[in-house]
Amino acid sequence: MASTILGIIPARYGSTRFPGKVLADIAGKTMLRRVYEQARQSKYLSELIVATDHPSVAQEVERFGGKVIMTRPDHLSGTDRCFEALQKINGNFSHVINIQADEPFIDPLQIDLVAQTLQLQQTQIATLIIRVATLEQLTDLGEAKVVVSSTGQALYFSRQPIPCLRDIPMENWLLHHTFYRHIGIYGYRSDVLREIAQLPPSPLEQCEKLEQLRWLERGYRIQTAVTTKDSFCVETPEDLAKAIALVQAQQIQ
Secondary structure, eight states: OOOOEEEEEEEOSOOSSSTTGGGOEETTEEHHHHHHHHHTTOSSEEEEEEEESOHHHHHHHHHTTOOEEEOOTTOSSHHHHHHHHHHHSSSOOSEEEEOOTTOTTOOHHHHHHHHHHHTSTTOSEEEEEEEOOSHHHHHOTTSOEEEEOTTSBEEEEESSOSSOOTTSOGGGHHHHOOOEEEEEEEEEEHHHHHHHTTOOOOHHHHHHTOTHHHHHHTTOOEEEEEOSSOOOOOOSHHHHHHHHHHHHHHTOO
16 A cells, blocks of 8 residues: 655644744745755645644744644643644544744755655654764754664654763774764654553653653654765854845855
């Protein structure tokens, strides 16, 4: 049976650090519209929707011709919002891809890579990782690092540099080991999404503030795929200014 993949962009209005950022203008288009137009270029999505909790966001999606579903305002994660949207949408989808609403330049090929990884027989949850390039990335607590098995299954995610190279000075770690950090896009089998949306927060998740640890602690498998393209996440007004400058410099439409 062929896979049917639903792309969902969870677009919460009330961001803690930057409220309303999904509607921020980036050189003539809202950030949300840029995400939507990039995601629409994926070859693997059977349908693409925005899941939001705010009428202003819904109006913007309708204005640029997208499809939107209203969801509750009290969801604590994009995963939970994706599950509510999956419940409400018409259609039978075998998989769901959760696409971040604050990455205006997401590469459609990254969405395709997640989709391809989802279709591997044993995959329950799929995500992307990228090689750590600098010591600054490795030590940045805002960057989630990940260690994987020989088959690419995630073993653990941490804000700390992992693994620890015990007998080597940290400034030389990148010379002796390949480290990876997490790119925040997820794909789920629909039945697995239904299950993990019911899970309460776990001890490791609460320690690291990383939702994916909740799933690992409960025994779910997270299959990773390596991408060479970094993500650009708009989390602050300063990030927005950088995004605008990038569009202007590259003359992106």
